[in-house]
Amino acid sequence: METLMSFLVGILFMIGTYLILAKGLLRIILGTSIISHAVHLLILTMGGLKTGGPPLLGLKNTSYTDALPQALILTAIVINFAVTALFLVLSYRAYKLVGTDDMGQMRGNADE
Amino acid sequence: MSWLHTMIVIPFIFALFVPFLYKFFTPRIHTGWFVFIVPLLLFLSLLKYIPTIAEGKTVYHSVPWMPSLGINYTTYMDGLGLIFGLLITGIGTLVVLYSIYYMSKHRESLHNFYVYLLLFMGAMLGVVFTDNVLVLYVFWEMTSISSFLLIAYWYQRKKSRYGAQKSMLITIFGGLAMLAGFIMLSMITETYNLREMFNQVDVITAHSLFLPAMLLILLGAFTKSAQFPFSIWLPDAMEAPTPISAYLHSATMVKAGIYLVARFTPIFGGNAEWFWVISSIGLITLLYGSINAVKQTDLKALLAYSTISQLGLIMCLLGLGSAALYFGYGDEATVYAAAILAAIFHLINHSTFKGSLFMVVGIIDHETGTRDIRKLGGLMGLMPISFTLTIIGSFAMAGLPPFNGFLSKEMFFTGVLNASQMNIFSMDTFGLLFPTIAWISSVFTFIYCMILLFKTFAGRYQPSKLEKAAHEAPLGMLISPILLASLVILIFFFPNVLSHYLLQPALIAILPIFAESGGIDVKISAWHGWNTELFMTLGIVGLGTFMYIYLKKWSGVYGLFSQRWTLNAGYDFAIERMERFSEGFTNQYMTGFIRDYVVYIFAVLIVMLGGSLWLFDGIAMDVSNDAPISLYEGGVVVGMIIAAITVPLAKSRLTAIIAVGVLGYLVSMLFVIFRAPDLALTQLVVETVTVALFLLCFYHLPEFRKATVPMRFKLTNLIISIGVGVIVTIIALSANSTRLFEPISSYFENSYDLAGAKNIVNAILVDFRGIDTMLEIFVLTIASLGVYTLIKLRLAGRD
Structure with a gap:
């Protein structure tokens, strides 16, 4: 399962990178979104998969899966949500202001 | 002192x-x-x-x-x-x-x-x-x-x-x-x-x-x-x-x-x-x-x-x-x-x-x-x-x-x-x-x-x-x-x-x-x-x-020395040359296109990570400790790959957004399979809100245009993304196969004694690493303030 997950993470990274290299803003945002999914799965895989029951003490399991990666991912999911939201609104605003969502045309001023 | x-x-x-x-x-x-x-x-x-x-x-x-x-x-x-x-x-x-x-x-x-x-x-x-x-x-x-x-x-x-x-x-x-x-x-x-x-x-x-x-x-x-x-x-x-x-x-x-x-x-x-x-x-x-x-x-x-x-x-x-x-x-x-x-x-x-x-x-x-x-x-x-x-x-x-x-x-x-x-x-x-x-x-x-x-x-x-x-x-x-x-x-x-x-x-x-x-x-x-x-x-x-x-009589001697070969002229010449050279050199790679900068970042990532993995002989693959794969899990993974591939190929924005949404929901399925109930719940909520947000925003953004990207660019993009994918896969495989340290999570399993909590993940978030979580909330606050101002702000003379 870990090997399969490793390949899945690699594929998600590949597609995410391809999207980030695109010109349209929406594609870039979708790309970051996919990459963050990949990162979450990567962290989870690193902790070992299905090594025990859910990390809930009330269930009286003898062993639990690693809880630390889960805590890290939980933080990451929320932060990622914040970043995506900000990014979306920023692109909306930028499009309104500049009139394009093409990164090739957003180049700043010559004297910057 | x-x-x-x-x-x-x-x-x-x-x-x-x-x-x-x-x-x-x-x-x-x-x-x-x-x-x-x-x-x-x-x-x-x-x-x-x-x-x-x-x-x-x-x-x-x-x-x-x-x-x-x-x-x-x-x-x-x-x-x-x-x-x-x-x-x-x-x-x-x-x-x-x-x-x-x-x-x-x-x-x-x-x-x-x-x-x-x-x-x-x-x-x-x-x-x-x-x-x-x-x-x-x-x-x-x-x-x-x-x-x-x-x-x-x-x-x-x-x-x-x-x-x-x-x-x-x-x-x-x-x-x-x-x-x-x-x-x-x-x-x-x-x-x-x-x-x-x-x-x-x-x-x-x-x-x-x-x-x-x-x-x-x-x-x-x-x-x-x-x-x-x-x-x-x-x-x-x-x-x-x-x-x-x-x-x-x-x-x-x-x-x-x-x-x-x-x-x-x-x-x-x-x-x-x-x-x-x-x-x-x-x-x-x-x-x-x-x-x-x-x-x-x-x-x-x-x-x-x-x-x-x-x-x-x-x-x-x-x-x-x-x-x-x-x-x-x-x-x-x-x-x-x-x-x-x-x-x-x-x-x-x-x-x-x-x-x-x-x-x-x-x-x-x-x-x-x-x-x-x-x-x-x-x-x-x-x-x-x-x-x-x-x-x-x-x-x-x-x-x-x-x-x-x-x-x-x-x-x-x-x-x-x-x-x-x-x-x-x-x-x-x-x-x-x-x-x-x-x-x-x-x-x-x-x-x-x-x-x-x-x-x-x-x-x-x-x-x-x-x-x-x-x-x-x-x-x-x-x-x-x-x-x-x-x-x-x-x-x-x-x-x-x-x-x-x-x-x-x-x-x-x-x-x-x-x-x-x-x-x-x-x-x-x-x-x-x-x-x-x-x-x-x-x-x-x-x-x-x-x-x-008799200063006037002989001071003409000073005029005999050419002004072209003074130390100052040499300095000015060198400065001018260096300025021109560095300007030309900088303009070569500082193009002003975001895409180029992202390419540099990814290229460095591939070369540095791949290079050091290869140099220090870090590549390893060991499947003996892997957990078994059930048919159901395999199905979820295949579904995720299909959803992910749909995104770059999609002709319309709606398809792409929905494909990403599907991907997110499938990720939460994986969380369930991997015994992470908290993650699955959070992921479901966040994914729903995100998709809603996408659907709200995409209306204001332009349609996907027919790609006007030259073939050369597309090819570079493809090579770089494949490179990144391969490197990440190798890292994931190698990291999984080489365990350098014992996991430290057994410490957190005492969470009931240490923090009085039966949910270990929650105990880590609000107790063991409470300050992390507080700062996370801080980030959320800043982001929400940013969203608010971006929507409300009126640039003088523009809107």
Whole structure:
């Protein structure tokens, strides 16, 4: 399962990178979104998969899966949500202001 | 923190308050009056150290700064440091007083001026009172930076900016070379402390890095002290306000190079290379400066070249005197040690007379509106006090009695005459060059002193060429140069007092072999009988007067040298070339397209990660511990891959957004399978909100356009994304197959005992790593504020 997950993470990274290299803003945002999914799965895989029951003490399991990666991912999911939201609104605003969502045309001023 | 530490820090701390003082009291009280207290206080407290130092004692304090790196903030005061400290604070006091009248409180941005000035003062005190070479380097560069800021004080002027850049490039270049030298020394001695280096002179001398370290440190000293050929920055530094020229560019900062040479004489002195490099560069600088000073028409440029020349003189003396260490303690050493004494003596004398001359030139500029000697003349009757001060200053500089310059000039001649008798370092071949060049330079020195004096004050008064009608300066402006000029005369009459309290202790600091005898037995006196030195001076006065009178007849010689091959032209050419080259180079990769920058980042990621994995043999694959794959799980994974591939291929935005949504929901399925209920719940909620947000926003964004990306770009994109995918897969596989440490999560499994929580993940989030979570909420808050402002903000005149 870990090997399969490793390949899945690699594929998600590949597609995410391809999207980030695109010109349209929406594609870039979708790309970051996919990459963050990949990162979450990567962290989870690193902790070992299905090594025990859910990390809930009330269930009286003898062993639990690693809880630390889960805590890290939980933080990451929320932060990622914040970043995506900000990014979306920023692109909306930028499009309104500049009139394009093409990164090739957003180049700043010559004297910057 | 000792008082010595505190003294270095005081100017920096006071600088923090200057902007407020400026804001609250301008224009009622000139900001300078507040600043004036700082150098005065420091000067007075330094005076208290004189008796201690004169007894041959030193002051040493150490405060750990970066103990793990062996860097301590160590202060140390000996005779050499004390002289510099007194010059920095003493002349600093006078300069601040002078600046109160020179800098208008109505027109100038005084807060900048005084902040820079205090920054310099603190840094310079740091340079001379520190014992750690790295700390010394930091302070050294700070003086370069404050000098840069002060030269560019009138930054609206093109010439100020040019001069500031020039001084910065040259001195910082030298500073970096010096740092390399310091590091070599500390590699040899395994210490950063000067005191400890002095104990290992034998080790350093025998080491193969001896010569490189020496030359690099000298590069720092020569650039700072404007030695030939690095002297070109000093004349352009005259764009700074005149109080600054008097302070930094004649009395203190340019002497930092002299300080460095003197400070390192115990390590390098007594070697032929040290002797030759310093004395010959000093001699060349002396000649170069004095010859160039004669042709200047701007009074400040004249003084700048004369400063270069005088610095060369001091440098040359330090080089000659270093021979004393070759002989060890004895009579022969004493002969050469006298040259060191002369160097320190002239250093002080130069600060007094050059300081007062700069201030007088500032007065002339202030009261007539020009410094051009072709426009000036006949000011003798109009500005009698300034005239008297100029007589004192320029006669001292020319080496005439009864002024202090005469004494040190005679001692300089003694030094070069003794050097010509030397039978070491192959001096028997070149020895005679020293007195000859010294004498020629002194003739030119005499000529420019006369130009300074008579072209300004004698001759015809030409009011039509002046911006203002000339009149004497206000008293406040005259106090500082009068004090300096009276020192010029006082030192002439009581040189041995100065010698006992300041010069001899400094000599011991430079030549430690004399520590036990308490200095050398040299009485400085004005009259030595009819000796060679006196005849040399008489010759200078004779030939100098003759040449000055017939200046017009021979000054055409200067026109014979082409302006195309000067040092300045070389500098300008190099700068222009480098600018063009770096601009072209930068434009090659700084394209302004975000895509290109992202490509760089990913390319570096692939090369660095892949490269290091390959280099350190980190690639591994081990499937033996893998958990089994059920059909259901395989189905979810295949679904995810399909969803992910749909996104880049999708023709419409809606498809792409929904595909990403599917992907997110499938991720939460995986979380369920992998026993992570909290993650699954959070992921479901967040994914739902995100998709909703996407659907809200995409309406406002344009349709996917038919890709107009060229094939070449597409191919690069594809290669890079495949590269990233492969690298990440390899990392994931390798990391999974190599377990270096035991997991630490068993600790958290006691969460019920430790935190009273049955849900381990939650306990980690809110208890074990509570601050992390708090900061996470902080990020959310900032992001939501950002979203809110982006939606609500109205850009003026746009929406």
